[in-house]
Amino acid sequence: MNVLLVYAHPEQRSLNGALRDFVVQRLEAAGHAVQLSDLYAMGWKAALDADDNLDHQPGARFDPSQDSKAAFANGRQRADIAQEQEKLLWADALIMQFPLWWFSMPAILKGWVDRVYAYGFAYGVGEHSDSRWGNRYGEGTMAGKRAMLIVTTGGWASHYSPRGINGPIDELLFPIQHGILHYPGFDVLPPYLVYRTGRIDQDRFEAIRDELGQRLDNLWQAAPIPYRQQNAGDYEIPALTLRPELAPERVGLGVHVADFEG
């Protein structure tokens, strides 16, 4: 199978750098093909702007989504964007690896999403009508592909636990896992998380590597997070609210997971 690893850490000789090398080796040893997008090493341009549409005329008003739509449709995107889209189309699975900075991804990785996720590619796909609100949340360009996050953080697991002060990690990652991965169609596997990165000795590093290795070995068999599909009957259209008989009386991010036990 084909795996795209999108990786965002500024120092190669870091825990993240070591885990990145391990991921590539483990997957290749199992016979998979891997492409690595090492965003810092590539000098990835983080800010989406008018230069991303090669047909944009100096002085013309720039509309982030309409310019993206035109550039994608006309084959006039900047080459770096088109190359990343090709990698996504090639991949059977996407892994995003990053340190959690301020409860989200580093800016350079957010800029990969902002720019590569073009109109017509990752959004604005499919029919928009009173009965169908585009191919998204389980459908779309990435349907049939898998995705998984590998995230490191300095905080303790308890700080990210269901009653931890930072918020539960699955809810902090919802905008990424549901909003960035499930939205264009990926099946999203549970994330692999490393806490308390300031305290990693050789024993713990080996334990992490073993655990992560098993997650990689199981990439094609693991059960995805059962996020609901938008167009399969669970939501009222066009309001896109969960039908009243599902997770009745409940609110919040958790209701979008199908086996949510209210």
Place this chain on the structure above:
Amino acid sequence: MNVLLVYAHPEQRSLNGALRDFVVQRLEAAGHAVQLSDLYAMGWKAALDADDNLDHQPGARFDPSQDSKAAFANGRQRADIAQEQEKLLWADALIMQFPLWWFSMPAILKGWVDRVYAYGFAYGVGEHSDSRWGNRYGEGTMAGKRAMLIVTTGGWASHYSPRGINGPIDELLFPIQHGILHYPGFDVLPPYLVYRTGRIDQDRFEAIRDELGQRLDNLWQAAPIPYRQQNAGDYEIPALTLRPELAPERVGLGVHVADFEG
């Protein structure tokens, strides 16, 4: 009073550009001083890297937090970072204005947070011990200052409602409002939100401007979101989990709001 407006949109002739101009005029007309950080116009460097520590030696291992700590302590941060910190110290209130891209802020604004929020300035502040886990979540450098988000999005309000498919807007914004604003000490006001930006005619624009104007007039009187303080007794330290008698049996982001009614 002094207001810092941090603004992230690539096109001046946009809805966001018009609202930004309105914010500046309204605040100045009320006698406040305003500084504007227009990140696209400034060509803000989004990616945190070794160049942010002027003392970093070529070839030396870069540690994002340790290099940030040393550069801040030694007055050897890149000038653009130090200038933004000065603006934050000057400000009585911070307004962050941005379009919601992929359920979060544009990369260029995330890069402002990643870089300006230095170790010793926005985190790693205060005593870390068994009884006190730093000055954060209600304490810290920004204590006594107010903050508010102004966020625009193409989606409908119902899509971001308590049972809407995108997730409730207050939970999607939790990593920003709680994790980026409350963390270094800001009192966080409810956000000002504009939905369905593709359908704004002159009447609706004027209604939005009136509403936003009232929010700005009320900036110093409005009640903040009652996020809990870390060190005021609500959390077990060092686990930093909410004490069992508070919001008993409940989990999730909402338990960190003090008037949460389980």
